[in-house]
Amino acid sequence: MGVVREFVRGRLPEFMVPGAWVVLDRLPVTANGKLDRRALPVPEARRAGAGREPRTAVERTLCGLYAEVLGLARVGAEDGFYDLGGDSISTIQLVSRARAAGLVITPADVFAHKTVARLAHTATPVTGAARDRSADVPIGEVTPTPIMEWLREQGGPVDGFCQAMLMTTPAGAGTPRLADVLQALTDHHDALRLRLADRPDGAWSPEVATAGTVRAAQRVRRIGTTDGRPSESLLAEQFTAARGRLDPRAGVMWQAVHFDAGPGHPGRLLLVIHHLAVDGVSWRVLLPDLAAAWSAVAAERPVEWQPVGTSFRRWAALLAAEADTEARERELRHWEEVLAGVRPVVAGRTGGDRATFGTAGNMVLPMPGEDTEPLLTRVPGAFHAGVHDVLLAAFAVALDTWRERHGRGAAGGPVVVDVEGHGRSHPLAEEVDLSRTVGWFTALYPVRLEPGRVDQEEVRRGGPALGRAVKHVKERLRALPGQGLGYGLLRYLNPRTRPRLAALPTPDIRFNYLGRIAAPRGAAPWTPAGDGTSGPLMAGADADAPLPYALELNAVTYDGPDGPCLVAHWSWARGPLTEEEVSDLAQTWFTVLKAITAHAERPDAGGRTPSDLPLVNLNQDQIDRLEAAWRKKR
Structure with a gap:
């Protein structure tokens, strides 16, 4: 074959x-x-x-x-x-x-x-000849990136804005040797040595300190436990305490808690890192590096690191230069059209009475593995799309039906949401390689979604309107200039376009898919540990920090021993939204996802879209007719 x-x-x-x-x-x-x-x-x-x-x-x-x-x-x-x-x-x-x-x-x-x-x-x-790195000096002042400027504009405290991971430690790994591992990790990855300096104009001036200036042993706390597995209450208590010890202006970008079960027994390590220094992709770099560092420390030999391609500091400088180009400025009209006439989906939210992280509602819902697996494989394959396209299409359909059901707008109209991307797929220079760079690379951009009218009967039977919605969202995302990177450049780094975009209304809903992360796999060292439901990746912020959105959906897939599991983390502003309303939307999203999966099983489902056929000038109707004729002749 x-x-x-x-x-x-x-x-x-x-x-x-x-x-x-x-x-x-x-x-x-x-x-x-x-x-x-x-x-x-x-x-x-x-x-x-x-x-x-x-x-x-x-x-x-x-x-x-x-x-x-x-x-x-x-x-x-x-x-x-x-x-x-x-x-x-x-x-x-x-x-x-x-x-x-x-x-x-x-x-x-x-x-x-x-x-x-x-x-x-x-x-x-890979050749032994190293590329010219003369322009890449990772130490020193860092140009603030668009996502850093976004965070600064939110106002309020940022010291506790963080992500955290609970992982299994090897048997016999005492706290001093774990500190040695974290010391090696911090010396290798520049972002873990960031600090913030306040400038007179109110902006931030991030700086990267030289290797060796951070004393890891001062940032690791030991908590004795009977079996190395902290209870849910103890974990929450220590996470909150570690988050409170973060101090980006003093250069304290991470804290660690070792749950120690004593010699000969595996324990747990809670690593809490300020969000300015880490993102979802960074954890996929840090976990194998922790394992490599432990192997070297345990054998009392130097760590042999895989090289980091492009430093975070170099990338930030490239973003600033790119923001000032004519090519990026030509994207301005697109973003102005996307944000034109944006109306809040969640009524009753006013700028003078913003909710805070401390008052926000939170909900975590897992999708069963038997529903997740086809959603990640067969459905994207049928539509020649990415998983992100399918998840966002279902979100658009769910929002559309939900807001009509709760009197928040007529069904079938457009809705604008902010979408997060990982921000690493944009080669601004030929030599850029961010595959092993740790830092906060998130790209945030608005997307106008118009999935069309999908009624309950279409959802119930997995009808063709669902397929049209997936194709629409797929094409809308592929039509984004520069995969969305340019919005942040023009909104925050370009002095000519910044005031024009700042004057426009912004979405009150954010969607983020964090991809796939290895879930708990027993007691294997340096693998994520957790209960398998909410997952091992945690996030937090200062209680007084304002909520940037009335509603957020952060989804992630955990790959465990029994297969993948999609987990949805919902957060919302209490008052403008009730828990019952959010629960209804969450269940509606899962229902639509399952309906799209059922639709994809039909022999006439799926197919190409115009962006799949760049060499011919065909619209979606023409492609659909050609594919239908081809299926009929089969």
Whole structure:
């Protein structure tokens, strides 16, 4: 089958290569000798690892890395990364681990080639010749990035704005040696040595201190426990205390708590890092680096680090330079049109009475694994889309039906939401490599969503309106200039465009998908630990800090022993929204996601959109008619 697939690929454009293949001994025919289309079996999506074995060393390496990053037992040479559940964040992990394995690939390579077999032809070996790093000096004053300026504009305290991870520590890892591990980690990653200086104009001036200036031993607290597993109340207590010890102006960007069960027993380490120094992708860098540092410390040898490509300081300088270019300024009209006439979805919220983190409502809901797995694989594959496209499309449909049900607007109209991206897929310079850089890279940008009218009957039966909504959102996201990066550049860093965008209304809802994170896997050292429901990744802020949005959805997929589980973290401003209203929206989102999954199982579902066919000028109706005609002829 692999030979046939490659034969077809050599003669047809990628969009015409079948995604599923069926081998038959003979074609079924009717009594008149014509092809009996109704008797043809329905193609099944190819399972991971069902393709041919890798044939070269590069293919074997990439197959192993695909499986490692996506948590699969085996991957075949013809398996596609995104068909197996990969997303933009796991792409960065793949790029980083490939470099550690001696192969150079880029996120663009993975997106363009997808399968191991095709990517293997693009991958090149890591050479010993280091690129010129004369322009990349990681130490010193850092230009504030758009997301840093966004945080400053929110006002209020920021000392406790953080993310945290609870992880398992090896048996016999006492607090002093854990401090040595964290010392090595802090000396290696520049962002962990950030500090904030207040300028006279009220802006922030971040600075990176030199390695060795942070004393890790002073930032690690030991808590004795009977089995190394803190109770829920003890964990919450210590998280709050550690968050309170953060002090970015004094350079205290992280705190750690060691839950120690004594010699010979594994414990837990709670690592709390200020959000200015970490994001969701950064944790995927830090966890394997902690394991590498522990191996070296335990063996009493120096740590052999994988190199960091581009420093956070260099990236911040590139953003500032990019913000002032004519190409970026030409994007201004797009963002003004998106924000034109924005109306709050949540009525009753006023600027003079802003809710705070301390008064916010919070809710965590997991989706069952049997519903999550197809949502991450078969559904995106059917629409040639990303997981993010599907999740946001369902969110748009759920919002539309929810606001009509609760008297917050007529159904079928547009809604504008702020969307978070990880901000690392934008090569502003040829040599940029952010796959191993730790820091806060988030890109925040508004998106106008118009999923169309999807009534309850369409949701109940998984009707075609759901497919149209997915295609609309997919195209809207792909049409964003620069994948949304330019909005923050123009809104916060360009002095000519900043006042124009600042004068426009902003969305009161934010959507964020954090990708896939390894969930608790027993007592394996340096893996996330948690209860498997809310997940091991935590976040916090000062109680008096204002809520930037009336409603937020932060979703993440945890890959555990029983498969993936999508977890939705909802937060909202009490008063403008009730817990019952948010619970209704949360359940509606899950219902729509399941309905989209059911729709994707239909033989006439899915298909391409105009952005999949850049070489031809076809609109969505024309593509749908062509695909329908092709299915009919089958």
